[in-house]
Amino acid sequence: MTIHAALLGTGAALPARRVSNAELSATMDTSDEWIIERTGIRFRHVAGEGETTASLATAAARKALAAANLTPDQIDLIILATATPDQTFPASATRVQAALGIRDCIAFDVAAVCSGFLYALGVADSMIRSGAARHALVIGAETFSRILDWEDRTTCVLFGDGAGAVVLGATEEQRGILACKLHADGRFNDMLYVDGGPSTTQTVGKVRMKGSEVFRHAVTNLASVLEEVMTTTGLTTADIDWVVPHQANKRILDGTARKLGLDPAKVIVTVDEHANTSAASVPLALDVAIRDGRIRPGDLVVLEAMGGGFTWGAAVLRV
Ligand code: UT7
DSSP, X not given: OOOEEEEEEEEEEOOSEEEEHHHHHTTSSXXXXXXXXXXXXXXXXXXXXXXXXXXXHHHHHHHHHHHHTOOGGGOOEEEEEOSSOSSSSSOHHHHHHHHHTOSSOEEEEEOOGGGHHHHHHHHHHHHHHHTSOSEEEEEEEEEGGGGOOTTOHHHHTTBOEEEEEEEEEEESSSXXXXXXXXXXXXXXXXXXXXXXXXXXXXXXXXXXXXXXHHHHHHHHHHHHHHHHHHXXXXXXXXXXXXXXXXXSOHHHHHHHHHHHTOOGGGBOOOHHHHOBOGGGHHHHHHHHHHHTTSSOTTOEEEEEEEETTTEEEEEEEEO
């Protein structure tokens, strides 16, 4: 009997405040034209007072549970992918657990920055297939606005806040997560990082990025891991109904699709509305495309992401 981790429901949450490029260009040396042309970003949501990574994660989790038709007490595993936890410890996943009123389950955070949701999905998939969990909440949630240097126009226009969640459940059917491949190459730590931390500076630090280097590696690594994960399933790119990529830059999405010969119409794009929400971007985009009816039951969907570390990964999902 082979167990798979099926997708039972998705949910998302965005901070109330939506900030346009024009609003940013009123206070810094940038422009709507530059941001749209170089990134495809038009808006981002920015967390206000009282909105935190854990509160956004909890709101997304509640919606995913409702979509899955499950109650919180049926969840036995919570994995929260984030680079912006409410506190260094305890894990923000345990705050979500408490907010949902779950008395006992496994709960921990995963730190793989923009690839965090793929890493969390891979771990949850392994734990479900091994029998360690039956129903998992896998969440990507970030408040990157709190670690941006708002004086640095090369980074601060790129990111946004938000959360996306999925509920996975054990099934004996041949659906759900069919394959997942994860990678890291720590030689590139200094390409995209935060210049602080508890053990080094005793500060939280701010985001720093060598944008064009990250861009170059992103297209190469994403195209390669996407091919790798498809080979594992025995399927080809022609079998893919939808790609739900990490939303960092529209040009990266286009470049990756071109490299793989994928129809750009099959690529879900939310970077225009959300900007780069790091670990939240893939589950946010997945939720948008499921709720608007583009992704339907039975579709073959590929999720992919790349971020700081470098870390990158991809998963194939039969919805
Ligand atoms: O989520 C993890 C993965 N992250 C990514 O994948 C991000 C990857 N990188 C990128 O998306 C792009 O490299 C950026 C959007 C960050 C930058 O685009 P680029 O085409 O690589 O631009 P650039 O860094 O080469 O900068 C071009 C010019 C520079 O001016 P000079 O030196 O040519 O005079 C920058 O100073 O654009 C200037 N610039 C800006 N101008 C207006 C940089 N940021 C801005 C800005 N507004 N916000």
